[in-house]
Amino acid sequence: MTFSPARTTTMRYPSSDTQGEVPPFPVPHPDYYFEDGNLIILVENTLFRVFRSTFTRHSAVFRDLFNLPRPVGGSAEGLDDDNPLHFSGISAVDFERLLWILYPTSSNYGEWKARNLDEWTSILSLATRWEFNDIRTLAIRQLQTLDGISPVDKVVLGREYEFSGRWVLSAYIALCERSEPLSIPEASRLGLETAMRIAQLREQLRAGGRKSSRIGGYHTLTQSAAVRHSSTVASTTKPPRADRQQWGIGRSFLDRGDIPPPARMPHQKPLAKKGTTAIPGTARLVAEAFGIELVR
Structure with a gap:
């Protein structure tokens, strides 16, 4: 099965990690191919190994996708590198930036404020398309802080x-x-x-x-x-649940x-x-x- 989003990304943003010729065969992403992951995703020619629960818990689109009945006699896609779940219509750079929010690494943790317009727009695009509502809200708020x-x-x-x-x-x-x-x-x-x-x-x-x-x-x-x-708002609205664990x-x-x-x-x-x-x-x-x- 090939998962094709309803909308296509309107802009492409080159990444220093992905520039150059596309390899002739799929290669694992250097940061987002987790050995203990249980979902293999192919975007362009890059393999991502992530956790299915991350997507089903926080995205209605992916909950619906994974609740679809499997074809009779067919094997489930996304279980190994030879049979990945293929995402078409997006770039590996776009998907990498979404995962950067979901799975921050030691090299980029704490640097989210330094992201630029292209990066936050890329994140907003996928978060909106796949109904990652918390990430969408975060991307909008960060865009509004950029100079x-x-x-x-x-x-x-x-x-x-x-x-x-x-x-x-x-x-x-x-x-x-x-x-x-x-x-x-x-x-x-x-x-x-x-x-x-x-x-x-x-x-x-x-x-x-x-x-x-x-x-x-x-x-x-x-x-x-x-x-x-301010006084009216304070009496009519609930305080934000800042202590709620989002993920x-x-x-x-x-x-x-x-x-x-x-x-x-x-x-x-x-x-x-x-x-x-x-x-x-x-x-x-x-x-x-x-x-x-x-x-x-």
Whole structure:
């Protein structure tokens, strides 16, 4: 059986460990071929030997996959190197990065904050596709801490992986408030409808002479409004279960206490029922234009 994901990775990220010619036969991965593993996976021409329970416990997609009935008279795939479970439609680099979160090695443990945009996007892609929800949340939170991500990249990431909030809103505001219009490559990435809305908002803001920094827009929202809502939030929401063990794997990144609590996703209950009407100034205008609900 060949397991082909429903979506294909939109970008490929070269790795120093995997550059060069592809070997003519499958070879074990140097870090993620565990001698006591019980699931053999082939991605491109690389063999990974991991633990089946890791995938079935934390991914609904893999639970369903392994619950499928076996063909009559057929042998189960994934039990040995000669009959691996074959993943098509992804790269070995993408899969390696997902395993880097699940099975941190001594060489990379403690370095998760140093990962870059390409690496976290790669992790987010597979975590979203295979419903590793905790890893998806972690990847989104880490992307939001990175410096140097352009507003266009933020908008594209939020739209492709269906998450929103202040991070994406700030990107829309930056594009609407900046002095120069969208370039042709930027407009192409954003799409015609989004580019047109940004252009219209730019003209509206320039005509009104409004800036979010002057009339209590996004930046004020993140400071004063957050303080204003803190007492209400504290009484209506449950504290994050920071002590809950996310994975049954020792020294997993998801067991670390310094990882921020998961953010609510767009489909979850908003922090305030007032919606965008509680957001002042330019931030409210932009949030309403692009249908953004600020959620905790």
